[in-house]
Amino acid sequence: MTQTQDVLPNVPNQEQNISNLERTWRRGRGLIGWLSVTTHQAIGMRYIVTAFIMLCVGGIEALLMRIQLAKPNNTFLSADLYNQIFTTHGTTMMFLFAVPVMEGMAIYLVPLMCGTRNVAFPRLNAFGYWMFLGGVLFLYWGVFTGAAPDMGWFAYPPLSGPQFTPGKRTDVWAQMITFTEFSALCVATEIVVTILKMRAPGMSLNRIPLYVWSLLIQSFMVIFAMPAIVVASSFLLSDRTIGTHFVNPSEGGDPLLYQHIFWFFGHPEVYIIFIPALGFVSAIVSANARQHVFGYPAMVLSQIANGFIAFGLWVHHMFATGLPQIGEAFFTASSMMIAITSGVQIFCWIATLWTGRPRMTTALYFVYGFIAIFVLGGMTGVMLASVPLDLQVHDTYFVIAHFHYVLIGGAVFPLFGAFYHWFPKMTGRMMSERLGRWNFWVLFVGFNLTFFPMHILGLKGMPRRVYTYPPEVGWGFISQIATAGAFVIAIGGVMFLINVFRSRKSGAIAGNNPWDADSLEWATSSPPANYNFEYLPAATSRSPMWVPREERTFVTGLRTDRREVLVTTLMDAEPHHRYVLPGSSIWPFITAIAASITFVGSVFNPWYIISGSILIFVGLLGWFWPRRAAEIRDEA
């Protein structure tokens, strides 16, 4: 066996160790093996690929909408089709692309950055992915059978209630949410536990890489935000399927209650998407400015503050519903506070670049693009926090421009940067930097061409979610520019795909640490072995890979004939005990099938909840069936 780590401790029986690890951590063969995989790299990659396919699908939906809006009174799409497409576009991008892709990157990178062998709950991880896939298939089954949701991705009652959207479209949407809730909560739980209990020895809280910090914060946010959408979608579903009256005003329910609960989830959701992206930016900046991100404590505290404030400003989505003035003032102030914590981070990155010597990789180009776009989105965000301004631009194209600036600028640009940055780690090959530059510029120009004019459209009175508009309002020309821009973005996307496929086949060999970056994922081979590290690394500084080779230390003495990892203490990451992770299993997949039958069936008949629970119980029985410890099995 070849060694994959640059430096290894001097211990006896290294060859034996490695071949044991290979055997213990190998993935199963064949279809059953593929469905049973619990390796975090495989699951992370499945999330990333599935989410990326969803990005392409959502992008195609966006193009269809842009074609429809390119000229007044266009008949390319009917009202019904347009409403289905904009709802599916929003739903896909939020629930099936943005959150899952961040989760996938986290599942892939966090165990590597923490210097461990897998996530804390590998089977739960597999289960989470299958549930996510179930959500994807369910929604798109709806799309292709004419049951695509058409009431907007926010599904406000009473429009989403049984009276105004009969049929199954809204139910498909609400139940798809349930799938993604499950998946997000699974990922959040295991990421939190992995970060808190499985860090490399020595990686005390003040040495955690900023990206890992961002995931810790994001995962806690998921844990607190998702229950709100569970409540909202359950209200909606039970009003629709079993005739309850939570949010149905014709039965005495309160439609505003739904909005409050939805946005109590919905606003943090946005930060759930872009906080990990800020982590990407930190990692890319420190690797390419060749130094630590300036102001580590300020960065961490700002992100934690972001996480808290995110839960205190949902009402700025509801200013037009008619609130008392004191409430408006409070939510204006809390919404603007986000600008402080985000501002601190921007200042720290600029300071890092300023005092460093930026090496202009494609990833860093995307970071500069991120700063240019995201800061503008932040400025319009401050405008939207102001109640009087919001009353004018709320639910117009100005808002569409704003949130694409913060979500594409704040999350997708860093994400592309992250793809360029970690592609070598994930595949072992470099992406083409030359094509990468082109890719960046095409995306950057296309993005601004598409979304900048939308600010003007909004001020000129164009509301969101209209399938067409008459010529006399004068939105035609600006809309045409936006449509042209959307196709430029599409070209940028295709360039990225070409770069991925070409580089995967024939890119330059990357080696372990092509960027000379500072965090632990660069300590192992590219791509990493199933067990990540032959010897778990220890973190002797905040930038373990910038510690001279001879000073790096390792954990020895873990058993290699079972899936053993080291559990460390929460604060200082001192070694605490050894822990055996469960191996591959088909049961998470079977349980996910059972849960999918339950959820999908319940849309048509509430009794599926009861019968489905029995199926899930069978799945869990297999999942948790006790097994004899490895050493006893080996002797038998």
Added chain:
Amino acid sequence: MNWVGRAAKLALLAALAAAVAFGATDVQSAVNPIGPQSGKIANLWWFFFWLLGAIYIVVMIAALWTLTRPNRGFGQEPLEHTHQLSPETDRRTSRVVAGATITTIVILFVLIVASVGTGKGLSELGEQKNSLTIQVMGIQWWWQVMYQTSDSSIAVTTANEIHIPVGRPVQLRLLSNDVIHSFWVPNLHGKTDLIPSRVNTQWIQADKPGVYRGQCAEFCGLQHAHMIIYVVAESPDKFKAWYDRQLQPAAAPSDPVMQRGQQVFMNNACVYCHQIRGTDAAGQNGPDLTHFGSRLGIAANTVPNTPGNLGGWIADPQSTKPGNHMATIALNSADMHPLINYLESLK
């Protein structure tokens, strides 16, 4: 009398066309305020715009400046193998970042004060004497407009068009009887939602005569895009004339063709949904048509009110505005012409 109404309508359409031609897009614009409410908001907008725009440029210059620096730190120290800033650089950078953060906080404070101040100013524009109260009800996908007075005998009901006198504050009472809609005429004010089981209010005032366009701003279903309302601001005299006219029941047609048209209306399903005061038609599900002929548009202003458009609308409502709730009524072509004439005569 009839030609007065027609002339008034033509003048309105001409004004609309002129606004479209010359102002291009200013009939539905948040930055072309014509009342005190929208004026205050527009002032606040320009304040935010210039201040935040300037900050954006400063931040971008700071970010791009990093590209021009060949070496590291303030002292340009060559620190390639330490990945650490010198204590001096670290201290100075900290000061700059702290300064920028404090500046951010101060600026945000200024913006909050400006924003809350404008909000307070807006709410002080409410509750004025000499105001007019109009109830606007959002219904999929049109607007019912009822002028409310203490004397119900002089209350007026119309649809998809609000006439207001220039310079007089108007209180809108906003309701919905199905899903959530949002009332938004950007030249006059921001949005206020129409929420079933609630009453929201909005105060508007137009200081310049003109026709201002608004449309539903909360997604309300299939034809959300075609839920348009015009606010017609006119001089108090003209408004009074319009109002007095609206108070009248529909005049009985004198011309035999129009009489035939009225019969067609009364003998068909039209009467189940539409009211024409002064006749037996008393349906309440659709817009009141008593003075239909004086209105600017058809189908919540989806198309201008012309005989041709009206014919198309009645013959096949689903092609003008797919999915709308107006029933398609089979009429023979001989009946269509009198019906159109009759409806257009309802000035």
